[in-house]
Each structure stands twice: as structure tokens, then as C-alpha cells.
């Protein structure tokens with residue numbers, strides 16, 4: 001079954017002033033659409049491939065474009081119009097299981113943001129910064145993946161795209177300003193839903 005571009009759950013200008021309409025429009029309609037198209041093409045070729053060698057030759061395209069589709073589908077949902085801009089609930093971490101876990105594992109939301117931004121800004125080249133849930137230890141961890149690799153070692157709770165296409169038109173080379181700004185549009189309600197699913201809403 002072919003994959004398709006999921007609609008954004010808000011308008012292209014809804015994340016302003018933190019992420020511009022121009023970035024959101026290009027990022028969604030051009031970049032994500034390209035991953036979807038290329039994933040569909042790779043899967044169609046894979047279905048027709050008749051030898052192991054042909055199938056192995058398609059692995060890189062499947063991983064790159066499949067990861068791109070998975071990561072961006074998650075990314076749109078983990079953003080929301082900002083409360084600080086009077087547009088929605090983005091950036092607001094309410095009392096609840098996710099906040100309890102963040103306080104337990106990082107001490108404060110500010111500590112989490114600082115560690116997340118430092119780790120994510122340190123990615124060499126393109127990649128993703130993640131807040132993930134470790135099912136073995138039942139704790140939250142910060143992680144990164146390169147290129148479009150999806151997060152497999154942890155259950156993703158929040159993912160931030162640190163490809164230049166995600167910020168360059170607005171923030172130029174200043175990655176850290178993009179990372180600081182994006183916390184104003186993080187959808188913590190979506191993050192908490194993922195956390196509850198991942199943790200089985202286990203008692204902390």
C-alpha cells in the first residue's frame with residue numbers, strides 16, 4: 001500500500017513567530033513529500049526485485065526515505081501553536097505523568113531543554129534530536145540519530161529535526177536559536193500521550 005503525505009494538524013503559519021510559514025510550507029510540501037515519493041518508489045522496486053542482490057541494493061533507499069517519512073510524520077504532531085504567542089498550547093508542560101518523569105530524570109524542564117539542545121546542536125551534519133523512553137530502565141533519555149535514521153533504541157517521545165531545511169531560512173547558521181525557539185511550539189500533550197503508551201502509564 002502506497003504511503004501518502006499526512007496533512008499538518010495546523011495551518012502553515014500557525015507556528016509563527018518560532019517557525020516561519022515559509023519553512024513549514026517547504027518542509028511539509030517539498031521535503032516530506034519527497035521522502036514519501038521516494039519511499040513508495042523504493043518499495044515498488046523491492047516488490048519487483050527477484051534476487052537478494054537486488055533487494056540489498058534497495059536497503060539504503062528504504063532506510064533513508066522510510067526514516068524520513070516516519071520522522072517527519074512524528075515531528076508535525078509533536079509541534080503545536082504556541083501558548084506564548086497566544087495561539088494554542090504549544091510549549092506548555094502541564095502537571096501529569098510526563099512532567100513527573102521529566103522532574104525525576106532531569107530535575108527540571110529547563111535542565112532537560114539545556115541538555116537536549118546541547119546534545120542536538122552537537123550533531124555533525126544532519127540528523128534528529130530525541131527525547132525517548134527506555135523500556136528497560138523505564139526512564140527518559142536524550143539521544144540523537146544521524147541523517148533520517150529513526151529512533152529504534154528508545155520509544156520516541158519528542159523529536160526535533162536539525163536538518164538545515166528545518167531552520168536555515170529563518171535562523172541561518174544559528175542552530176542554537178532554532179533549538180531555543182522550538183520549545184515554544186513543542187506539543188507536550190502529544191508527548192505525554194506517547195509517554196503514557198510507552199510506559200503503559202506505569203506508576204513512577
Ligand SMILES: [Fe+2]
Pocket residue numbers: 027031072161163165166
Ligand atoms: Fe526535515
